[in-house]
Amino acid sequence: MNKSLLFLTLALGLSSCNLLDAGKPAVQDVVVLGLNDFHGNLEATGFAGIKVPDPKDATKTINLPAGGAEIIGGYVDSVRTTNPNTLFVGGGDLIGASPVTSSLLRDEPSVIALSKIGMKASALGNHEFDQGLKELLRMQNGGCDSNDTTKACKFDANYPGASFKWLGANVVDKTTGTPVFKPYDIETTASGAKVAFVGAVLKGTPDIVTPDGVKTLTFLDEASSINKYIPEIKAQNVDAIIVLIHQGGTASDTYDKTGCNTLTGPIVDIAAAVDPAVTAIISGHTHQGYNCVVNGRTVIQGDFYGHLLQRLDLKLDTKAHKVLEVKAANVVMDTRSIAKNADMTALVAKAKSLTDAVKLQPVAPIAAASISRTQNAAGESALGDVIADSQLAATSDAAHGSAQIAFMNPGGIRADLIASLPGNTVSFGDVYAVQPFGNTLTVMTLTGAQIKTLLEQQWTNLASPRILQVSKGFTYTYTPTYAADGKTLTAVSVDPASIKLNGATLDPAAQYRVTANNFVAAGGDSFVIFKSGTNVLQQPNLVDVDAFAAYLKANSSTPVAAPVLNRIIRN
Structure with a gap:
């Protein structure tokens, strides 16, 4: 190619990129909402973090009814209305070990609910593997070829699969060494910001699931597997990198303590080893509510069963592709104050109609x-x-x-x-x-x-x-x-x-x-x-x-x- 023509082509390409960049704000506010350890809890359950009067006995208190698909969907709706640059993601164990309303229908209502609410990606959890790899791939991709045909496709005769992607950077085929699920996902917000999510599940998963179900898989070290993909992600000019990981710890501070420094457990070592390019870690597995900082990085978990959503408010410089500010909080999915999502109300009612006869026996x-x-x-x-x-x-x-x-x-x-x-x-x-x-x-x-x-x-x-x-x-x-x-x-x-x-x-x-x-x-x-x-x-x-x-x-x-x-x- 003629050198002048080559320079002209490059210049036009750069000019085109600059024009695309020019169309989006230099600084954007992006909200990331995380849900961990949902376990198919389509209906609200008691959150031990807040006590309320017992409606049956005014002299007693009960755990606040919190969570459920209707409330989670309603909260996500309200945040999106305020800021269209809102991304909803998961920290694993979205399904498995679920109540009757979801489990008797092979957790298909829960996957469909989270898809309809607009979840984009989730870490794999150990409970996603409860029924084995083949069934998990069906949950991802859809269809009725299940290892339990008495439950599959009873909620929807043509189960469509999840519209979100389960991510597993550290889950590879034992023979080929290649990832079985996507290692990461890059989402573009309504205003053009690019946020990458890297997913991993605890490397000890084979010890806590039925061994035959994962016999073809190898679960690698979490941090090194995440770090492997960071250069590839950075090369795509993302504006923030968030880790979604199904591994956690415990903290002596309460769920609403911002920036706690009492976190202990496996997630601390993982957070210390993860590439500095990672802005925040949405964690799970230990069923704890905490909002901590490890080595200057936010590490957060939202209790379990959807009682809390993790919320990250990010201020991003989309020209320099960097994070300017992170604010983190655990938000209570309070049934008393959050408006319900009407589509989720209908979905839960349908699931209950198919399972209540068994449930209430x-x-x-x-x-x-x-x-x-x-x-x-x-x-x-x-x-x-x-x-x-x-x-x-x-x-x-x-x-x-x-x-x-x-x-x-x-x-x-x-x-x-x-x-x-x-x-x-x-x-x-x-x-x-x-x-x-x-x-x-x-x-x-x-x-x-x-x-x-x-x-x-x-x-x-x-x-x-x-x-x-x-x-x-x-x-x-x-x-x-x-x-x-x-x-x-x-x-x-x-x-x-x-x-x-x-x-x-x-x-x-x-x-x-x-x-x-x-x-x-x-x-x-x-x-x-x-x-x-x-x-x-x-x-x-x-x-x-x-x-x-x-x-x-x-x-x-x-x-x-x-x-x-x-x-x-x-x-």
């Missing part, structure tokens, strides 16, 4: 208004005991495995058992809220020595132990050891003489029949000793929630009460 009375999942100092909970007892009852006969002991993972207990019907009667919806995964029961043989190993594996991660809930008749004692600060756990020992079944110490060489749900039985939550079990009896037709409901019914003449917490003893 009475199961049985319980001895009090609720049974709590809150663990005591040793890690035992009343509800955990009851669930373990129900699984033992379902599998103790010869036809179902002759089980002697049942173990229940605490992460599978998603809510307190609260009786919503008169006379302290629980409905199927109440039971389902406690165990929404649809796990099935598995019975296997373990030796006494393997059971001791199982108990020790509760502390595979000393910083985040998972104390199994145990059935009646099984007891043991453990002793923790702490560092000089008296707080940091350094070791745990389980006294083999204390491991007893109906008062008799377990023989290390003897064999015992043990029940667990299929998630744990496959080695989930790092309980890998289960994979060494023998004489395994898989029971695909014995679902945990059904076993739980059957146990409550079988004891309806003397309603189930919270047991005395004396099965797990901590020295």
